Amino acid sequence: MTPESVARIRDLAEAGVTALRKAGADDGEARVEESHAALTRFANGAIHQNVAADGTEVGLRALVDGRMGIASGDASTPERLAELADRAVRLARLAPRLEPPAVLAGAREIAPVEGAWSEGAGTSDPEARADGVSRLVAAGAAHGAVGFGSWEEDRATVAIATTNGCSAAERRSRTRVLTVMRHPDGGTGYAEAVGSGPGAIDPGSLGDEAGRWAARGGGATDLGPCDLPVVLGPYAVADLIFTLGLLGFSGLALEEGRSFAVPGTTIGAPGVTIVDDARDPGLLPASFDDEGSPTERVTLVERGVCxxxxxxxxxASRAGRASTGHGLPAPNPWGPVPRHLAMSAGEAAEADLLRPIRRGLYIRRFHYTNPVHPRLALVTGMTRDGCFLVEDGAITRPVRDLRFTQSYLDALVGIEAIGRERRLVAMDPGVVLAPAVRIGSFRFTGATEA
Amino acid sequence: MQPLLQRALDTAASLGASFADARLVRRREETVTIRSGRIDGLTISDREGIGVRVLVDGAWGFAATDRLAPAEIDRVAALAVRIARASARVQPFPVRLDDRPPARGRWETPCTVDPFTVPLEERIADLAAADEAMRGVPGVAFTESLSTARREWKEYAATDGSATSQVLTHTGAAIEANAVAEDEHQRRSWPDAGGGYRSAGYEYVRGLDLLGNAERVGTEAVELLQAPPLPAGRRTIVLDPAQLALQVHESCGHPTELDRVYGTEASFAGTSFLTTDRLEQGFRYGSEIVTLVADATEAGGAGSFGWDDEGVAAQRVELVRNGILVGYQTSRETAPRIGRGSSGGMRADGHDRLPLIRMTNINLQPVPGRSLEEIIAETDDGIYFATNRSWSIDDRRLSFQFATEIAREIRGGKLGRLYRNPTYAGHTPSFWASCDAIGDARSYVMNGLANCGKGEPVQSMIVGHGASGARFRNVDVGVGRS
Known part of the structure; x- marks a missing residue:
């Protein structure tokens, strides 16, 4: 994807808007995404899946007399684009009138962001990925562990145009490498890195990190249901922050009365500050959202207060304010979603986090978390790839994976200390920049079996 | 054979592929979504493209495109070969495939009422009426409703002479009512959370009677706000067919995927406790009444088809027979490792995704003798769980915890008071070992899930689960804080 692709995809979006007008739309929106995705997966130290896909998808939203229809597909020729526009208009004419009416992005200035595109994106060919996987696997093997994981590279040019004058386009890229190392003694370890390009990713260090933890995890001891203080590593904290974002920090959830995130209320410990900032170069940024609105930094929690x-x-329209730039592509029944989350770092080194704990747990990662009671952010899930007993301020023994059933809000309030190092973790969708934290009490309701 | 498929195979073979297959897939989907009466999701999507999979030097490569021009097909086939050669650098054990005969023929999902011939106005009106009826119940805060029809035209060809053509049609629908008060948010759905799906025409949606169920769904959501939480304890539980379907999905469907058993999902979704030594040992998975099959031939099942995405004919395979592990869901690559042929479970989410072992219809076989109602009637003291609300299971598919939208007390064989936020938890083999009653064919329901995720990049698949409701003893319920 070249800089010229931005102009070409923007032109295609604007041609989509013109096609909507010609088809009879009063107003309309076109979203175009040209993408290239490549992924190399490995298991048992060997590559078992290796894929690449190219595609261009056009989504057209037609508004006719206050009614809305959406058609998406490929638009490889002007005739095909006209056909798509015609379909969207025909759908709109079938729909009831929307009240309040749908809102389209206008001609707001969209300042470019740094870091959305890496010039290194796409320079990693299948041979380079295979070599990277070899280095990663070898680094884990140095600890006696066997490597599993994936190396993913995505590139896209995205453009959005509307009849209200919005015309936004940019290139975006992402590289993510993750690995689980499995040790013959039964331990497993995890590591991942994500960025806008492969340049900052060192596969050897990922294999080393995951391999080291896997080597420590063998011979796990059993622990029954319990409430214990915990230190959660950044991977686990990322899940906590991301889940709270999905469940509560959404204008739609607040509007429907199902959110805990009522501005002005205390929902976290005094040290907790969480922002969503799609303009931060370190958070896989984007200058506009999927509706064409410019993105904004939003402080969700400041020193514990929502x-x-x-x-x-x-x-935003229904709340009488402006969009913060958190829209998803239409149709979107889920509402706005924070996808560039960051929790502020604290001052604690890892040893500081562990030191006050007489008996507790150090948890690297959560698995398969799901809300049991969304309004209370009560979530169940498992620990995975590293759960260790902490005794007298130090990690001592591995523990067999535990099931927790815990209010993530209570956990946020219960944060006693925050780590000074943070790690960028990929979520679906988006990323979270997360530190490690110590929480006074975390509820474990079961354990897995040998 | 479709000329572009032939071109892809010829190009791959000329560049050194020992085997290649290709799929030309067009997918059209028409969806109506309503949120609290507002129809802002009237959508038609239409995608088409080709995916080429090749074996070179014993390693796989795959590439896909949506540009269907001859030169692009040549580029994609060559890219797949290049990718396979790169894979071979880190692939010490060459891939070997089973020797299924070349696949040839045509298959089409039987539809009584072709959903694409039903005017969209009618589909909108059917759904809007149900959504309005839910909103008419005092106390309902918001609603969501969905009606969808999907059709895939799929042409498959392989260098071994296989050439198949399929037209796969799925329909689905859902209504959901939500009630909110202070810290409580309660939800009821019909026919299932996220909707019900079948390989069928619009007759399936009409048969759901969305309008006839709407007021009940809304009323139950509101009633749940006042219901007490389910107390913690060890209880006899009865699962309705929809929740039982998800129990089967998570605790039998995924762990019997043989690629997962061999570790290819270890870095993402996890592995399986059902390792192949357990097949040889005759591992006891559940009680003697538990028989589970993978059946891609069952009429109407959301996971039914003619051939899978590597040209293996649809079939019925036993996974658990009378409580004993007897088989796996397999592919042409994995099946020879346990000395068998493929079970025909390889499917891809569109032209641009690589086929993986995916559930077809994983069914718990009904046990003659008692309907679900009769099982409830003979239960003195228990809890009836219906309609999934949340799910979680560990990475080996052992420790699980489910929540359902609703539970009712069973007292003296009768359904009694409601409980809100009900949960139950257990470990897969001991849970299925505690199964002492399964409903007969009168209670059998073919459920369909549209959101089974697997693989990287994540692929979403429609799968089926036949289940008739079942009873389990000594199960932990009311788990966790609420």
Whole structure:
């Protein structure tokens, strides 16, 4: 994807808007994404899946007399684009009138962001990925562990145009490498790195990190249901922050009365500050959202107090304010979603986090978490790839994976200390920049079996 | 054979592929979504493209495109070969495939009422009426409703002479009512959370009677706000067919995927406790009444088809017979490792994804003798769980915890009071060992899930689960804080 692709995809989006007008739309929106994705997966130290896919998808949203229809597909020729526009208009004419009416992005200035695109993106060919996988696997093998994982590279040019004058386009890229190392003694370890390009990723260090933890995890001891203090590593904290974002920090959730995130209320410990910032170069940024609104930094929690939720054009309009640039592509029944989350770092070194704990747990990662009671952010899930007993301020023995059933809000309030190092973790969708934290009490309701 | 497929295979073979297959897939989907009466999701999507999979030097490569021009097909086939050669650098054990005969023929999902011939106005009206009826119940805060029809035209060809053509049609629908008060948010759905799906025409959606169920769904959501939470304890539980379907999905479907057993999902979704030594040992998975099959031939099942995405004919395979592990869901690559032929479970989510072992219809076989109602009637003291609300299971598919939208007390064989936020938890083999009653064919329901995720990049698949409701003893319920 070249700089010229931005102009070409922007032109295609604007041609989509013109096609909508010609087809009879009063107003309309076109979203175009040209993508290239490549992924190399490995298991048992060997590559078992290796894929690449190219595609261009056009989504057209037609508004006719206050009604809305959406058609998406490929638009490889002007005739095909006209056909798609015609379909969207025909759908709109079948729909009932929307009240309040749908809102489209206007001609707001969209400042470019740094870091959305890496010039290194796409320079990693299948041979380079295979060599990277070899280095990663070898680094884990040095600890006696066997490597599993994936190396993923995505590139896209995205453009959005509307009849209201929005015309936004940019290139975006992402490289993510992750690995689980499995040791013959039964231990497993995890490591991942994500960035806008492969340049900053060192596969050897990932294999080394995961291999070291795997080598420590053998001969796990059993622990029954219990409430214990915990230190959660950044991977686990990322799950906590991301899940809270999905469940509560959404204008739609607040509007429907199912959110805990009421601005002005205390929902976290005094040290907890969480922002969503799609303009931060370190958070896989984007200058506009999937509706064409410019992205904004939103402080969700400031020193424990909920400050705001994120909005798309629909929720913002109904709340009497402007979009914060958190819209998803139409149709979007989920509402706005924070996808560039960061929790502020604290001052604690890892040893500081562990030191006050007489008996507790150090948890690297959570698995398969799901809300049991969304309003209370009560979540169940398992520990995975590293769960260790902490005794007298130090990690001592591995523990067999535990099931927890815990309010993530209570956990946020219960944060006693925050680590000074942070790690960028990929989520679906988005990323979280997360530190490690110590929490006074965490509830474990079961354990897995040998 | 479709000329572009032939071109892809010829190009791959000329560049050194020992085997290649290709799929030309067009997918059209028409969806109506309504949120609290607002129809802002009237959508038609239409995608088409080709995916080429090759074996070179014993390693796989795959590439896909949506540009269907001859030169692009040549580029993609060559890219797949290049990728395979790169894979071979880190692939010490060459891939070997089973020797299934070349696949040839045509298959089409039987539809009584072709959903694409039903005017969209009618589909909108059917759904809007149900959504309005839910909103008419005092106390309902918001609603969501969905009606969808999907059709895939799929042409498959392979260098071994296989050439198949399929037209796969799925329909689905859902209504959901939500009630909110202070810290409580309660939800009821019909026919299942996220909707019900079948390989069928619009007759399936009509048969769901969305309008006839709407008021009940809304009323139950509101009633749940006042219901007490389910107390913690060890209880006899009865699962309705929809929740039982998800129990089967998570605790039998995924752990019997042989690629997962061999570790290819270890870095993502996890592995399986059902390792192949347990097949040889005759591992006891559940009680003697538990028989589970993978059946891609069952009429109407959301996971039914003619051939899978590597040209293996649809078939019925036993996974658990009378409580004993007897088989796996397999592919042409994995099946020879246990001395068998493929079970025909390889499917891909569109042209641009690599086929993986995916559930077809994983069914718990009904046990003659008692309907679900009769099982409840003979239960003195228990809890009836219906309609999934949340799910979680560990990475080997052993320790699970489920929540359902609703539970009712069973007292003296009768359904009694409601409980809100019900949960139950257990370990897969001991849970299935505690199964002492399964409903007969009168209670059998073919459920369909549209959101089974697997693989990287994540692929979403429609799968089926036949289940008739079942009873389990001594199960932990009311788990966790609420």
């Amino acid at each position: 400050r705001a939720v994120v909005h798309d054009l629909g929720t």
